[in-house]
Amino acid sequence: MKNTDLKQQSIPTPAKKSWKENINTFIAVTTLILAVCATLTAFKAGGYGNKMVLTQSQASDQWAYYQAKSIKETTIQSQRDMMELLMTQTGKTELYQTKIANYDKELAHYEQDKKDITAEAKRLEGIRDTAQGYNSNFGQALIFLQIGILLSSLASINKITFYWYMGLVTGGAGVIMFIYTMLTIV
Secondary structure: OOHHHHHHHHOOOOOOOOHHHHHHHHHHHHHHHHHHHHHHHHHHHHHHHHHHHHHHHHHHHHHHHHHHHHHHHHHHHHHHHHHHHHHHHHOOHHHHHHHHHHHHHHHHHHHHHHHHHHHHHHHHHHHHHHHHHHHHHHHHHHHHHHHHHHHHHHHHHHOOHHHHHHHHHHHHHHHHHHHHHHHHOO
C-alpha cells in the first residue's frame, strides 16, 4: 500500500449528525438572528421616538409663535381702530388715513405670517404623526421578536422543541413586521 492510501484510510470521516443532535445549534442560530433583528428594531423605534418628540416640540414652538403674532396683530388692530375713531371724531381724515393705511399693511403682513406659521406647524405635526406610526410599528415588531427570543431560549434550556417552533413563529412575525415597516418608510 502506498503512503497516501494509509493517510486516507486513517482520517475518520465525521458522522453526520441527526436532526435531534443539531437542534441546539439551530436554536442558538435562531436566537442569534432574532436578537440581531430585535437590536435593529429597537434602534429604529428609538430613532422614530426621538423624531416624534423633536417635531412635537418644533410644532409647539410654531404655535407659540402664532400666538405671539396674534397678540401683536390684535394690538395693531386696536391702534388702527383707535385712529379710525379719532378720525371720525376730529374730522381730520388726511392726517389719520395715512396712519390707518400703514396699520392695514401691517395687519395684512401679520395675517400672511400667521398663515405661513400655521402651514409649518401642520407640516411638523404631520411628520410627528408619521414618526409616531413608525415608532408604534417597530415597537410591536420588537415585542414579537423578544417573545421569539424568550421562547427559543426556553427551548434551549428545557430541550423542548415545541418552544422553539413557537419562537420561530412569533419571532418570524416580528421579522415580517420589521421588514414591512422598513418597506413602508417614505
